[in-house]
Amino acid sequence: xxxxxxxxxxxxxxxxxxxxxxxxxxxxxxxxxxxxxxxxxxxxxxxxxxxxxxxxxxxxxxxxxxxxxxxxxxxxxxxxxxxxxxxxxxxxxxxxxxxxxxxxxxxxxxxxxxxxxxxxxxxxxxxxxxxxxxxxxxxxxxxxxxxxxxxxxxxxxxxxxxxxxxxxxxxxxxxxxxxxxxxxxxxxxxxxxxxxxxxxxxxxxxxxxxxxxxxxxxxxxxxxxxxxxxxxxxxxxxxxxxxxxxxxxxxxxxxxxxxxxxxxxxxxxxxxxxxxxxxxxxxxxxxxxxxxxxxxxx
Ligand code: NAD
Numbered sequence: 001x002x003x004x005x006x007x008x009x010x011x012x013x014x015x016x017x018x019x020x021x022x023x024x025x026x027x028x029x030x031x032x033x034x035x036x037x038x039x040x041x042x043x044x045x046x047x048x049x050x051x052x053x054x055x056x057x058x059x060x061x062x063x064x065x066x067x068x069x070x071x072x073x074x075x076x077x078x079x080x081x082x083x084x085x086x087x088x089x090x091x092x093x094x095x096x097x098x099x100x101x102x103x104x105x106x107x108x109x110x111x112x113x114x115x116x117x118x119x120x121x122x123x124x125x126x127x128x129x130x131x132x133x134x135x136x137x138x139x140x141x142x143x144x145x146x147x148x149x150x151x152x153x154x155x156x157x158x159x160x161x162x163x164x165x166x167x168x169x170x171x172x173x174x175x176x177x178x179x180x181x182x183x184x185x186x187x188x189x190x191x192x193x194x195x196x197x198x199x200x201x202x203x204x205x206x207x208x209x210x211x212x213x214x215x216x217x218x219x220x221x222x223x224x225x226x227x228x229x230x231x232x233x234x235x236x237x238x239x240x241x242x243x244x245x246x247x248x249x250x251x252x253x254x255x256x257x258x259x260x261x262x263x264x265x266x267x268x269x270x271x272x273x274x275x276x277x278x279x280x281x282x283x284x285x286x287x288x289x290x291x292x293x294x295x296x297x298x
Pocket of ligand 1: 008009010011012013031064074094119121122237244
C-alpha cells in the first residue's frame with residue numbers, strides 16, 4: 001500500500017483521490033473546503049488537517065488545483081520543505097507552461113523530482129478513472145509517476161521534459177476550441193441553407209470535415225451520440241474552462257512567438273460567450289451564440 005498525499009479535492013480531484021483509494025493506496029487528502037474533505041472521507045481517503053500533514057511522509061504528492069498561482073503557493077509554502085526525500089511530486093492541474101517549468105526546476109534544486117501531468121477528460125472521466133494523462137518530466141520521474149496515474153486513468157503518455165505535459169494540453173485544447181467553433185458554424189450555416197441537420201451529420205461525419213467535436217461531441221441536440229447538447233448544454237466541459245485553456249495557449253504562443261490566428265479568434269469568441277450566457281454552459285453551447293448572432297444580422 002503506497003502512501004499518497006492528494007491536495008485539491010474539487011470536481012476533478014475528488015474522483016481522482018477516490019480512485020487512488022479504491023486501488024488500495026493510503027490517501028491522505030487535503031482541501032481548503034470542509035465539504036470536499038468530507039466527501040473524500042466518504043470515498044475512503046483520510047482527511048488531513050493541513051497540506052503539510054498530508055504531505056509529510058508520503059511517497060507521492062498529487063495536486064489538482066485551479067491555476068498556476070495555487071500550485072506554486074502549495075509547492076513553495078508546504079511541499080518543498082515537507083516532502084519526503086525520494087517522494088514523487090505530480091501536478092495534474094492545468095497551468096501555464098512557464099510555472100510548470102519553474103516549479104520543476106525549484107524541485108530539482110532541492111533534490112526532489114516533479115512532473116506535470118495534466119489530464120484530458122472531464123469530471124465523468126475523473127470519477128470513472130478513465131482520464132488521459134500527458135506527462136512532462138524526466139524519464140525516471142515519468143516511471144515513478146506512472147503507477148499512480150494508472151490508478152486514476154486509462155492512458156498515460158510521456159510528452160517530454162518538464163512543462164511538456166502542459167504544452168501538449170494547451171495545444172490539444174486550442175485545437176479542440178477551434179474545431180468546436182468550426183463545427184458549430186458549419187451546422188449553423190447548414191441550417192440556414194436549408195439542410196436537414198441529421199442528414200448533414202451523416203455526410204460530414206464520414207467526409208473530410210469530420211472531427212471529434214462532430215462525431216463524439218456533436219453540438220446539435222438529437223444528432224449523433226448523446227452529448228451535453230441533448231441536456232440543454234448542462235454538464236460536460238464548462239465554457240469558462242475552455243476559455244482558461246485558450247488563454248493559457250495564447251500566453252504560451254506569445255512566449256515563443258508562434259502564430260495562432262485560429263486559437264486567438266477562438267479565445268475572443270469564447271470570451272464573448274462566457275461574458276454572456278456561456279458562463280454556466282458546456283463549451284459546445286457556443287452554437288447558441290452563433291445562431292443568435294446570425295438571427296440578429298438577418
Ligand atoms: P475545482 O475548483 O472544482 O477544484 C479545485 C479545488 O482546489 C477546490 O476544491 C479548492 O478548494 C481547492 N484548493 C484551492 N487552493 C487550495 C489550496 N491552497 N490548498 C488546498 N486546496 C486548494 O476545479 P476542478 O474542476 O477540479 O479543476 C482542477 C484542475 O483541473 C484545474 O486546473 C482545471 O483547469 C483542470 N481540469 C478541469 C476539468 C474539468 O472538467 N473540471 C477537466 C480537465 C482539467
